[in-house]
Amino acid sequence: MAGIYIHIPFCKKRCLYCDFFSTTILERQEEYMKAVVRELEMRQDEIEEPIETIYIGGGTPSTLPIRLIIGLNKVITPFNNREFTMEINPGDVTEDYLHGLREIGINRLSIGIQSFQDELLQRIGRRHNAEQAIKAVQMAQKAGFKNISIDLMYALPTQTVQQWRADIKTAIDLRVQHISSYGLMYEEGTILTKQLESGEIKAIDEETENAMYDLLCEQMKQAGFVHYEVSNFALPGYESKHNSNYWNGTPYIGIGAGAHSFVNNVRSWNPSDLDAYINGINDGTLVRESENLTEKDLYNEHIMLGLRTCRGIFRKEIKADLEHWINNNMVRETEDGRIVATQNGLHILNLIIEELMI
Numbered sequence: 001m002a003g004i005y006i007h008i009p010f011c012k013k014r015c016l017y018c019d020f021f022s023t024t025i026l027e028r029q030e031e032y033m034k035a036v037v038r039e040l041e042m043r044q045d046e047i048e049e050p051i052e053t054i055y056i057g058g059g060t061p062s063t064l065p066i067r068l069i070i071g072l073n074k075v076i077t078p079f080n081n082r083e084f085t086m087e088i089n090p091g092d093v094t095e096d097y098l099h100g101l102r103e104i105g106i107n108r109l110s111i112g113i114q115s116f117q118d119e120l121l122q123r124i125g126r127r128h129n130a131e132q133a134i135k136a137v138q139m140a141q142k143a144g145f146k147n148i149s150i151d152l153m154y155a156l157p158t159q160t161v162q163q164w165r166a167d168i169k170t171a172i173d174l175r176v177q178h179i180s181s182y183g184l185m186y187e188e189g190t191i192l193t194k195q196l197e198s199g200e201i202k203a204i205d206e207e208t209e210n211a212m213y214d215l216l217c218e219q220m221k222q223a224g225f226v227h228y229e230v231s232n233f234a235l236p237g238y239e240s241k242h243n244s245n246y247w248n249g250t251p252y253i254g255i256g257a258g259a260h261s262f263v264n265n266v267r268s269w270n271p272s273d274l275d276a277y278i279n280g281i282n283d284g285t286l287v288r289e290s291e292n293l294t295e296k297d298l299y300n301e302h303i304m305l306g307l308r309t310c311r312g313i314f315r316k317e318i319k320a321d322l323e324h325w326i327n328n329n330m331v332r333e334t335e336d337g338r339i340v341a342t343q344n345g346l347h348i349l350n351l352i353i354e355e356l357m358i
Ligand code: SF4
Pocket: 010, 011, 013, 014, 015, 018, 019, 020, 022, 058, 059, 060
């Protein structure tokens, strides 16, 4: 068993680009966390040791008071020697809070910074500012966290390459161990997408977005980071174990509303609805939907996840014709027979993956 994912679907405010499942009704956190602890108890027989990683994600887990996170200790102790990550929002952290997290056993933080430019943070509806972002990292380091990841976004409306370059430099100068970076996606139904459709904002053109991505890859490499997955960069030894296990197809269980599990080639998921989830747990009838992955599904998943990583996939595993992708320098074969995307290929990775699927 690779790990346990615990979903905390609460946010103080909804970001304008987000289509994840979360609610701003924080009053429900207490009953929700009781249900989470109960679900962990109910599913003890599914949790096969050794659990290598625990990941508390969201939503915004740092909206939870420490006393509610401590409740998890009842069911998943001890945490020693495991990668135990929690996502935090820079606007939530105080020194006391960070010390509290350390005491619980959390040894890795993923900080949702997104940008160090106040103007851009406001444009996408984040509730923190650049100063808070920098302080959050510094406070976490002072509190003794030695494994810190930050999230950064590019291709934000009006963002310039100069602003992006400055953000990358700020991130490197903060001496964090890991950076996850995603280009903004305009998801259906979000406020930002409506603003785009009404002409209120303009999307960054593809050429600039690619230039921003290339700049990120180049700067990260120069700073000694390993580009181990299309959107993830780590100092050697600081790759996310939890996410790497997802990408390797290792089993995991997901706890909480909307959380997915993957065990014995079966994917299952809890209801993405607070009432359905809590009521289901409370009366002991939590119904998870599930699907058995076929050979074809597993193959496609392997292609999709494998090609996103720097390890790629063994050429002999790929069923489709690769020649034109190789001839066009979109993928290359390594000495040990793996197919990996080139820098050009990373720009159109989804297209390549789609074509290699069956
Ligand atoms: S904090 Fe994260 S989950 Fe919550 S609204 Fe913003 S992007 Fe979505």
